[in-house]
Amino acid sequence: MALIVHKYGGTSMGSPERIKNVAKRVAKWARAGHQMVVVPSAMSGETNRLLGLAKELAPAKETRSYMRELDMLASTGEQASSALLAIALQSEGMDSVSYAGWQVPIRTDSAYTKARIESIDDVRVRGDLQAGRVVIITGFQGVDENQNITTLGRGGSDTSAVAVAAAMKADECLIYTDVDGVYTTDPRVVPEARRLKTVSFEEMLEMASLGSKVLQIRSVEFAGKYKVPLRVLSSFTPWDINIQEEAKSGTLITFEEDTQMEQAVVSGIAFNRDEAKISIIGVPDKPGIAYQILGSVAEGNIEVDMIIQNIGKDGRTDFSFTVHRNDFARAMDLLKAKVLPTLGSTEALGDTKICKVSIVGIGMRSHVGIASKMFRTLSEEGINIQMISTSEIKTSVVIDEKYMELAVRALHKAFDLDQVQA
Amino acid sequence: MALIVHKYGGTSMGSPERIKNVAKRVAKWARAGHQMVVVPSAMSGETNRLLGLAKELAPAKETRSYMRELDMLASTGEQASSALLAIALQSEGMDSVSYAGWQVPIRTDSAYTKARIESIDDVRVRGDLQAGRVVIITGFQGVDENQNITTLGRGGSDTSAVAVAAAMKADECLIYTDVDGVYTTDPRVVPEARRLKTVSFEEMLEMASLGSKVLQIRSVEFAGKYKVPLRVLSSFTPWDINIQEEAKSGTLITFEEDTQMEQAVVSGIAFNRDEAKISIIGVPDKPGIAYQILGSVAEGNIEVDMIIQNIGKDGRTDFSFTVHRNDFARAMDLLKAKVLPTLGSTEALGDTKICKVSIVGIGMRSHVGIASKMFRTLSEEGINIQMISTSEIKTSVVIDEKYMELAVRALHKAFDLDQVQA
Numbered sequence: 001m002a003l004i005v006h007k008y009g010g011t012s013m014g015s016p017e018r019i020k021n022v023a024k025r026v027a028k029w030a031r032a033g034h035q036m037v038v039v040p041s042a043m044s045g046e047t048n049r050l051l052g053l054a055k056e057l058a059p060a061k062e063t064r065s066y067m068r069e070l071d072m073l074a075s076t077g078e079q080a081s082s083a084l085l086a087i088a089l090q091s092e093g094m095d096s097v098s099y100a101g102w103q104v105p106i107r108t109d110s111a112y113t114k115a116r117i118e119s120i121d122d123v124r125v126r127g128d129l130q131a132g133r134v135v136i137i138t139g140f141q142g143v144d145e146n147q148n149i150t151t152l153g154r155g156g157s158d159t160s161a162v163a164v165a166a167a168m169k170a171d172e173c174l175i176y177t178d179v180d181g182v183y184t185t186d187p188r189v190v191p192e193a194r195r196l197k198t199v200s201f202e203e204m205l206e207m208a209s210l211g212s213k214v215l216q217i218r219s220v221e222f223a224g225k226y227k228v229p230l231r232v233l234s235s236f237t238p239w240d241i242n243i244q245e246e247a248k249s250g251t252l253i254t255f256e257e258d259t260q261m262e263q264a265v266v267s268g269i270a271f272n273r274d275e276a277k278i279s280i281i282g283v284p285d286k287p288g289i290a291y292q293i294l295g296s297v298a299e300g301n302i303e304v305d306m307i308i309q310n311i312g313k314d315g316r317t318d319f320s321f322t323v324h325r326n327d328f329a330r331a332m333d334l335l336k337a338k339v340l341p342t343l344g345s346t347e348a349l350g351d352t353k354i355c356k357v358s359i360v361g362i363g364m365r366s367h368v369g370i371a372s373k374m375f376r377t378l379s380e381e382g383i384n385i386q387m388i389s390t391s392e393i394k395t396s397v398v399i400d401e402k403y404m405e406l407a408v409r410a411l412h413k414a415f416d417l418d419q420v421q422a
Numbered sequence: 423m424a425l426i427v428h429k430y431g432g433t434s435m436g437s438p439e440r441i442k443n444v445a446k447r448v449a450k451w452a453r454a455g456h457q458m459v460v461v462p463s464a465m466s467g468e469t470n471r472l473l474g475l476a477k478e479l480a481p482a483k484e485t486r487s488y489m490r491e492l493d494m495l496a497s498t499g500e501q502a503s504s505a506l507l508a509i510a511l512q513s514e515g516m517d518s519v520s521y522a523g524w525q526v527p528i529r530t531d532s533a534y535t536k537a538r539i540e541s542i543d544d545v546r547v548r549g550d551l552q553a554g555r556v557v558i559i560t561g562f563q564g565v566d567e568n569q570n571i572t573t574l575g576r577g578g579s580d581t582s583a584v585a586v587a588a589a590m591k592a593d594e595c596l597i598y599t600d601v602d603g604v605y606t607t608d609p610r611v612v613p614e615a616r617r618l619k620t621v622s623f624e625e626m627l628e629m630a631s632l633g634s635k636v637l638q639i640r641s642v643e644f645a646g647k648y649k650v651p652l653r654v655l656s657s658f659t660p661w662d663i664n665i666q667e668e669a670k671s672g673t674l675i676t677f678e679e680d681t682q683m684e685q686a687v688v689s690g691i692a693f694n695r696d697e698a699k700i701s702i703i704g705v706p707d708k709p710g711i712a713y714q715i716l717g718s719v720a721e722g723n724i725e726v727d728m729i730i731q732n733i734g735k736d737g738r739t740d741f742s743f744t745v746h747r748n749d750f751a752r753a754m755d756l757l758k759a760k761v762l763p764t765l766g767s768t769e770a771l772g773d774t775k776i777c778k779v780s781i782v783g784i785g786m787r788s789h790v791g792i793a794s795k796m797f798r799t800l801s802e803e804g805i806n807i808q809m810i811s812t813s814e815i816k817t818s819v820v821i822d823e824k825y826m827e828l829a830v831r832a833l834h835k836a837f838d839l840d841q842v843q844a
Contacts, residue, residue, distance in 0.1 A: 016478035023479075053506055056438035057445075059513040066512055072520055073505035076498035083494035084475055090488055091481040098494055102524070103569050147525050 002171035003035045003129070007139065007161035010044035011178050012235040013081045016088075022176075023088035025239040026134060030094055032243050035129040037168065039139045039161040040085050042077025050074055067112035071141070071151045075101070078138035078157070086136045097128055098136035101143055101150075106160065108142035108150045115150035117142060117159065117222075120167035137164055155216035162219045166226035173223070173230050174250075175215060180234035181251035182207060182214055184417035185269040189408050192418035196267060198252045203267050206360045206394045220253070227255050266361040266370065266415040269408050270394075273401050275305060276328035276352040277386065278335070279320040283346055286315075293319060293339055300334045302327040306356070306389045306396065320387060322398065325352055354386065355404040358396040359411060371395045377414040383407055424593035425457045425551070429561065429583035432466035433600050434657040435503045438510075444598075445510035447661040448556060452516055454665050457551040459590065461561045461583035462507050464499025472496055489534035493563070493573045497523070500560035500579070508558045519550055520558035523572075524565035528582065530572045537572035539564060539581065539644075542589035559586055577638035584641045588648035595645070595652050596672075597637060602656035603673035604629065604636055606839035607691040611830050614840035618689060620674045625689045628782045628816045642675070649677050688783040688792065688837040691830050692816075695777040695823050697727060698750035699808065700757070701742040704768045708737075715741060715761055722756045724749040728778070728811045728818065742809060744820065747774055776808065777826040780818040781833060793817045799836040805829055 008022050030036045050073050059066055082098040089096035108115035128135045139157025142150050152159050165173035187193040201224040214232055223230045233250025283289055297304055307321045323331045335348045364370045374395055387398035399407055430444050452458045472495050481488055504520040511518035530537035550557045561579025564572050574581050587595035609615040623646040636654055645652045655672025705711055719726055729743045745753045757770045786792050796817055809820035821829055
């Protein structure tokens, strides 16, 4: 008998009929002898409906009081879907009980709309499991030390599920979603893309941060921190699929670094076109410049992703970085108003028509041929590289966005990702 | 500066536009210097929508576990509308905060779907009021000692508002609704029906229990127990109506018995056709019979309203009572199966085509002419009286339901209720 956490997204919970299917699937697992905790999202569309109502009434300024009420409001979506799932399980003959975040409690900080989980008290839930109940816990939400409801931000139900699994030392956390696992790259771009049976936690983290939307990045961080065995799998298989088969489907996120380290394979190609590039030309090549530039950007609450500074000549250098496209105009305004005047004879060049393409794989750095093979492949396709950035397990390049699909396909082929995994 | 509780029904909260109007009205009261606590219902239709979803998933048997989940589910409606009202108030420039029942907390027993309030802790709410905030408290719900969410049953938001007003010793509790007060009778039946400027708590209690749907009966009981000054008034006046005028509108429910006792007027005519009559003919006229009959009915969890037993002759008597029409068939089955066989040579006659009409007024019993005037009036209209029941402040008759409107109109005129109140 194992303790298993299931997480179901909004699409899986989208109608009474679908909730019935989730209940049948969960009941199957419970009848197989497992202790079951289930974390559902709100019914699809519900969170948007609620926030749409709030928008019609919203004050001009997004005050903290306003954010608090948004969390009061949005958290009702998961409370309702959790109660409905408990009811559906009862109809399946399973004793079941649902808890809102505050009832568990799932304790968070007080950062409304993007709170972080601080602790989970599992005494009550464990009591129910021992009494043979299936426990439903609302995703997406918690409670701060002053009994205010908080939410974890979009996609926060993934994080809730992993956090619950970590706190309860669950044997596995299964994230049911509308894709059937993690792929070597986006199958819509490369039809030959292959599902990975396993992927290391570090690779998954890079995949998530690079735009692969399978899992919320914070849930992956959480899984890594607490070594929660995490599986991403499809909620679109029939509920009565053989349980042994189901338990092996999807993609398992692993933590056994030693077995993976020596393989030195590229596991996947990630990409996104959410970023814009900003270059400051002719910057004085002296200490404190990076801080002078990026300090102002950070004060404007703008996140910076890649940062590149070239070796200077004649006492001048070029300094480039990328920001989210939504922040691009604001970052440019801020640089022109506050930073450039203090640097002297410099100009800022912006480009929103870029994309970032990355190869991801454990042990990449210790295998010298990997990065150069990436650069050669892009060169053979006539694609100019504008920026390069590397880490232990990924190499990223910025290129013209019109070449994105071409680059992803070429790299997927060059690294043999269409071949069956060993 | 007074402490005022406002309660708004689902219709008043039915859309963002209407919520804005509620916010403007509340802000007007707050700006006039009052400390404001507001108890809203769920947006109209929301509770039905949620319970409709539950119905599609409901188990065959209504277990306690199921009732618990219904309360988890239904309580989200008020949590959402409360957050939206707080947001709308913030947009009006008023600092505002919303609390779910468990956050106050409003402590109840554990009778899911029909819980009773046991205590309200007002420390947190009072702190907010002193800090100049408008406090929104979800109607309809509370929390039991094990941190389970409970609801108070349909119309429970009235009770929540009165209970909060009682706990906080509010100066007045204003129930905003879709009628503009309490009438001498239903204006749809008697166009000459007149709004009462004041009505005593006892009369209101009879009105509510007799089917006048203006206020939930438990809220009236609560108001009486704690002497909460309660006013029923219209939510359809323009929000910017003069506040002194608004404060005097509607109907005030009073507790000054001494001033009313001597008037001995009939305040109103109440009626309903929710009941059915059951007569057991030829019952042995001996001790224990009433218990023998009604004990079985009570064990079947069927509420009995009027009970009449005539003087017997030849050692036999007739025994009649009324039950809710929804319970009629079950009550008849139960009597035939369990009670009649033990009584010997008796039969049970049922009639669902009845109605109950009552005249209500403080001090009625001490004025001998009142009841006989009622009977004479009905007689003059050719209406046969099937049952009579009296109390300190009301006289009720059961008649054929086809005469209901005729009886109500005739009594309304006979007791001069269309004349302006002294």
